[in-house]
Amino acid sequence: MQWYWIVLIIFGAAALIAVIAAFYLFLLAFGQKRRQIDRIFRDREQDPSPLARMRFRTKDYMDALPNEKLTQIAKDGAVLSARFFPNGGTKKIAVLCHGWHSYPWWDFGKTFDIVYDGGFAVLAVSMRAQGESGGRYITYGAKESEDLLGWIRILIERYGEDISIAIMGVSMGAATVCCATGKPLPKQVKCAVSDCAFTSAKDQFKAASKGAFPISRYLGQGIARVLARIRYADTSPIEAVKRSETPTLFIHGDQDDFVPLSMLDSLYHACACPDKDVWVSPGAVHAEAAMRNPEEYAAHVLPWLKAHL
Numbered sequence: 001m002q003w004y005w006i007v008l009i010i011f012g013a014a015a016l017i018a019v020i021a022a023f024y025l026f027l028l029a030f031g032q033k034r035r036q037i038d039r040i041f042r043d044r045e046q047d048p049s050p051l052a053r054m055r056f057r058t059k060d061y062m063d064a065l066p067n068e069k070l071t072q073i074a075k076d077g078a079v080l081s082a083r084f085f086p087n088g089g090t091k092k093i094a095v096l097c098h099g100w101h102s103y104p105w106w107d108f109g110k111t112f113d114i115v116y117d118g119g120f121a122v123l124a125v126s127m128r129a130q131g132e133s134g135g136r137y138i139t140y141g142a143k144e145s146e147d148l149l150g151w152i153r154i155l156i157e158r159y160g161e162d163i164s165i166a167i168m169g170v171s172m173g174a175a176t177v178c179c180a181t182g183k184p185l186p187k188q189v190k191c192a193v194s195d196c197a198f199t200s201a202k203d204q205f206k207a208a209s210k211g212a213f214p215i216s217r218y219l220g221q222g223i224a225r226v227l228a229r230i231r232y233a234d235t236s237p238i239e240a241v242k243r244s245e246t247p248t249l250f251i252h253g254d255q256d257d258f259v260p261l262s263m264l265d266s267l268y269h270a271c272a273c274p275d276k277d278v279w280v281s282p283g284a285v286h287a288e289a290a291m292r293n294p295e296e297y298a299a300h301v302l303p304w305l306k307a308h309l
Contacts, residue, residue, distance in 0.1 A: 026220045026224060026227070029138075029205065030138050030139070030140075030227075031129075031136075031137060031138075032129035032137065037102075041106070051109070051288065051291050054109050054291055055106050055109030056105075058105045058108065058109040058110060058112050059103075059106075059109075062083075062104070062124070065085050065116075066085070067084060067086075068083070068084045069081060070083070070084055070151075070158075072150045074128065074135070074143065074146070074147050075143075075146060076135075076229070078128055078129075078133070078134040078136075079134040080126065080133040080134065080135070080147055081132035082126060082151060083123070083124045084121070084122070084123050084155075085121060085123075085124065086121050087119060087120060088119070090119060090120060091163045091164060092119070092120050092163070092166075092305075093120065093121045093122070093123060093155060093163055094115045094121070094123070094166045094305065095122075095123045095148070095167045096108050096112065096115075096122060096124045096173070097125050097167070097168065097169035097174070097176050097177055098125070098170060098172075098173045099127075099169075099171030099172040099287060100171060100172045101130060102130065102171075103126070103130075104124035104125065104126070105124075107171065107173065108124070108170065108290075109290070109291055110290045110294050110297070111168075111170075111290040114294065114297060114298045114301065114302065115301070115302075115305070118302045118306075120166075123151060123155060125148070127147075127176070128143060128144060136228075137227065137228040138172070139234075140175060141172065141176040141178070141179040141201070141235050141237060142230040142231070142234035142235045145179035145180040145183065145240075148167060148177070149180060152185070152186055152189060153186070156188055164190050164309040165188050165309075166189075166190060166191050166192065166308065166309055167180060167181075167191075167246075168192070171195070171197070171286065174194040174195050174196055174197035175197045175198055175237045177192050177194050177197070178194050178237030178238075178241050178244075178267065179237050179240045180192075181241060181246040181248060182237075182241060182242070182243040185246060190247070190309050191247040191248065191249070191304065191308035191309070192247070192249070193248070193249045193251065193301060193304065193305075194248055194249070194267065195251040195252070195289055195290075196253060196256055196264075196287055196289065197259070197263070197264075197267060198237065198263055199263045199266050200235060200238055200239070201235035202221075202236075204259065207258075208258065237267060238267055238270050241271040241272065242271075242272050243272060244271055244273045245272070245273055246273055247273055247276060247308055248275075248277075249276070249277045249278070249279065249301065249304045250267055250268045250271075250276065250277070250279075251264075251279050251297075251300070251301075252264035252280055252281070252289070253280070253281045253283070253284025253285055253286060253287075253289050254281065254282055254283070254284065256284070256285055256286045257285065258286040259286055261280070277300075279296075279297075279300045281293050281296065281297065
């Protein structure tokens with residue numbers, strides 16, 4: 001066999017491995033995994049740790065409150081679900097967007113209690129391809145931010161033009177909120193709270209993989225374009241906040257080793273809206289700012305909401 005055939009075979013095999021790895025990573029990052037996630041959360045029911053118990057207490061609290069299930073059909077036909085928790089007739093509403101492969105009660109363990117007990121009504125969203133919402137792929141804020149606009153329109157239609165809305169997110173939900181602030185928002189949206197958002201999906205994939213699989217991560221962009229019908233450019237909170245006119249409170253845990261703390265600084269400084277603030281939760285890892293320091297969280301978030309809603 002000629003040497004150039006050997007080279008071609010080697011390069012062909014390497015390319016095939018890279019494509020297979022890219023497809024696997026795409027499914028890992030974007031695919032919905034309802035059965036696996038349900039199994040993980042069933043196992044977590046036995047977790048005796050204080051933070052897990054705090055989250056399950058929030059679930060019980062939410063389940064015991066009067067609430068109304070709302071649905072919407074997204075632009076791509078996905079049927080999405082959320083639960084609305086009225087609160088004494090208030091017109092001040094916090095919309096909660098949870099993170100990757102999670103549930104509102106898990107990511108907003110303690111946050112829901114603080115916000116609801118603070119006197120605000122709450123819309124707890126099941127993000128697309130998760131929980132009770134349909135959809136085949138998670139899209140890291142690209143389609144989710146459009147879904148969020150849909151929920152805002154529904155709230156205005158159902159509860160009146162005189163409502164005031166805060167959009168709040170954790171992790172990928174925070175990235176969704178940031179992406180939404182880069183779009184034209186109804187006047188009823190008064191402020192945002194972004195808790196441990198990443199700067200872009202591309203940046204986050206690199207951070208989560210510790211820089212590994214560069215070729216497969218590059219190829220993944222094309223796969224996402226074909227299968228999930230999104231561009232990586234649409235999953236860039238840092239570009240969105242450069243256009244933001246929405247007052248935004250940025251939050252992060254100083255021990256977050258999943259979404260680097262440096263992304264908080266990048267988002268805060270890039271945010272075009274001059275009405276912005278930042279709080280770093282001491283000792284908190286990813287998505288645990290409120291649970292690690294609930295009193296400090298309340299001391300920062302509740303005044304922010306009350307000042308803007």
